[in-house]
Amino acid sequence: MEAETHKNLPICWDMIFDKLNNPSDRDSISLVCKEFLSITNLIQESLTVFSPSINVLASLLRRFPHLKKIKLLNFQGDLNRAFHNLGSTMKNLKILGCSRSSMKDSDLVKIANFFPQLEEINISDSYFPHIVDSKIIAVTDEGIEFLASKLKRLRKVVLSGNRCISDKSLISLSLNCPFLQHIVAGYSTNITECGISFLLRNSPRLTSLCLMAHFKIGSFGVENSINFPKHLVSLKFVSLNISDEFLHSVAKAQIPLTELTLSFCKSYTFSGISSLLHSHRYLRSLALLGAEFLTNEHIDYLCQFLLNLSSIQLYCCPLLSDSAFVMLSERCNLLSRLEIGYSCVGSEEWNNVRPLKNLAIRSLNLSSNQFLGSANLRKVQGIFPNLEKLNLSKCFQGTEMLDVADILDYSHTVKSLELNECRQLTFSREKAKVSKLEKLVAKYSGINDEVLAMIGRNSPRLLYLDLEDCENITEKGVKEVIESCKRLRYLSLSGCSNVNVDVVEYIVDNEPSLRRLISPSCGYPEEEDQIYLLQDCLVTRGVDYEEFI
Structure with a gap:
């Protein structure tokens, strides 16, 4: 009986491990013994x-x-x-x-x-x-x-x-x-x-x-709904010339459209997009990138058709500002993802404005808003108490400092933070709260050893760290992170000119959880298929920027 039970154990483990959806959970299990490693490989x-x-x-x-x-x-x-x-x-x-x-x-x-x-x-x-x-x-x-x-x-x-x-x-x-x-x-x-x-x-x-790209859509040869596939739920157009006539034909077609993306498309106007949104009020995802005609007044009108949205992206719409941002956060109660980038968010005063809290939004992207300052950012964070992803890339490029400690304190639920090209970064409090941060992307940013070390000490759950082309980083800051973040799985040091390539061996030896490391040098490792097999860590060369010149 005991022998039969032992014989059936692999099947039981197979069924249990198969329920682990997170790859890091399976990796942890595979380190227990060779039998578990074999089972995880098979599933x-x-x-x-x-x-x-x-x-x-x-x-x-x-x-x-x-x-x-x-x-x-x-x-x-x-x-x-x-x-x-x-x-x-x-x-x-x-x-x-x-x-x-x-x-x-x-x-x-x-x-x-x-x-x-x-x-x-x-x-x-x-x-x-x-x-x-x-x-x-x-x-x-x-x-x-x-x-x-x-x-x-x-x-x-x-x-x-x-x-x-x-x-x-x-x-x-x-x-x-x-x-x-x-x-x-x-x-x-x-x-x-x-x-x-x-x-x-x-x-x-x-x-x-x-x-994507290189042709024009007029009526599309579609004059009535019979020419549209009846199950069509997603339309994504990138860099096309799209006529209002086509958008009107989509509006008239009785298709169950739930996702629409118009990315830097030309020729269509507010008339075409408002007609389509009026007819498809069950849209779940909307992305309008490069819609330079959009104003706060347009958003005020369109909000009545966007009540079922779970995701909206409005990027490179320079006439939109804080008013549009507040209207979307207050009226679209099902939103879990909100992006207003490359606009004028931060240009309006919030002295007498107290927006309602939005408990649904988990992802917020405010990248490339040059007017966004610390005061408005703190108020924005107060609106979204359950925020998990925050993107502030290309903000704080002037003289005002962005305090990473404030971000992690006021948005203590944030797991993913993007600070690409943020030149002015600081970490003001040594004894800040321990954060839930798992992913930090700070490419081309002004992050230095001191800020990096402080983030590492306050973010023990960090799994993913991208420091591509961060000139203020040295081996000292990198080693601090390696000592503090024992769960790290991905690290990019590509283009970090002040990080010595010798640190690669130290990282691999001292970070057993690491699975991917991008070297600070475009010439190391010398062999393209060089792998540190003992730690299961793939080490690849950094970007050779001269290739793009």
């Missing part, structure tokens, strides 16, 4: 690998034999060998990402043959053609047509940045993939309104459409 279903070599990829595939989702980011090795390694053990792979990997048609043929069960694929490119021996390496319509003809179960396809595809690719996908639900395309001058119209008319299951 791992998702893997993201940054710039992997063939040898590293092969090692990871042996370790995690039951993967269903793999993302290879910026893979520059032999794709033929990579797909052969994957295909030999991963016939049931469902999701494959190969973004920014210099792919060509022959690679798509291998994908289609090796992974017949594939449901999602990301082959987005870097928007610039890859030239090898005077030949352009690119995905074309022929590759997409073969892929579509073989992978009948495809539900999601990301094609953005592939400049050599045309309407033919969209037609092939819509005709050959009956389960197609989500497509992302753009940055190709050969994709036209005709191709998109065909896709809409012939993809009855389509739920999400994302289009």
Whole structure:
């Protein structure tokens, strides 16, 4: 009986560990013993690998034999060998990402043959053609047509940045993939309104459409709701010319739209967007970026249609100020995410204004508001007592200091804080309350060793720290954080010119929880696939800024 119970234990552990959704929880369990490590390896279903070599990829595939989702980011090795390694053990792979990997048609043929069960694929490119021996390496319509003809179960396809595809690719996908639900395309001058119209008319299951750059949307060939897929819930347009006529046609169509993004799109006006919002009052997510015509008065009028929103992004709308901010926080009671960036928030006086508290908002983005000062920021924090994410990037770039201690004290629930390009940072209280901070992103900021050390001492839960191009940081501040934050999993020191590369070995030896470290040097490690295997920490080179000159 005892022997039989012991025999069934692995099955029990498998079921228990499978319920752990947080990767850090599984990592902690895997450190207990070899048996637990083996079990967590077997139940791992998702893997993201940054710039992997063939040898590293092969090692990871042996370790995690039951993967269903793999993302290879910026893979520059032999794709033929990579797909052969994957295909030999991963016939049931469902999701494959190969973004920014210099792919060509022959690679798509291998994908289609090796992974017949594939449901999602990301082959987005870097928007610039890859030239090898005077030949352009690119995905074309022929590759997409073969892929579509073989992978009948495809539900999601990301094609953005592939400049050599045309309407033919969209037609092939819509005709050959009956389960197609989500497509992302753009940055190709050969994709036209005709191709998109065909896709809409012939993809009855389509739920999400994302289009980027280089063409104009007039009526879209859509004159009535019968030409819209009846399940379409998400529209995202980036850098397109969109007419009010098209927005009016969406307003008239009886589609269950819940998500709308117009990012730096031109030609549409308040008439078009107000018509659409009036007809889709159950919208859950709205993003209007670069809508320079929007005013506080417009927001006052639109609020009546936004009562069901859970997320709103209003970025680069320079006519919006504190009044619009307060109206949205008071009237949209279901909002959990609020972003008003690159506007005039902070330019109005709050002396006689006492906004109602909003208990729902968890994420607040006020980046690039040059008028925002400490006094107004403190009042803003008082409105949102349950705030978990706060983004103040590109604020406090003048002479006024931003006190990080105040932020963590007044918003004691904050877990994620972004301070990119905030030049004036201080930490005024040595005995500040212990914060719940788990993520700090302070790229290109004025953070120094003293502030960094104080943040580390008051943030023992810190998991993620990005200090890219922080010139005031030295090894002293980095070592202070390593001593204080024993849960740290990600650390970027890329471009930190005053941090000696010798600190890399110290970090790896003294931070066993670390899984990813980006070196302060663009030349170290010397070998691109150099890994500190004993601590399971991937160390990669920092950014070589001269490549972008």
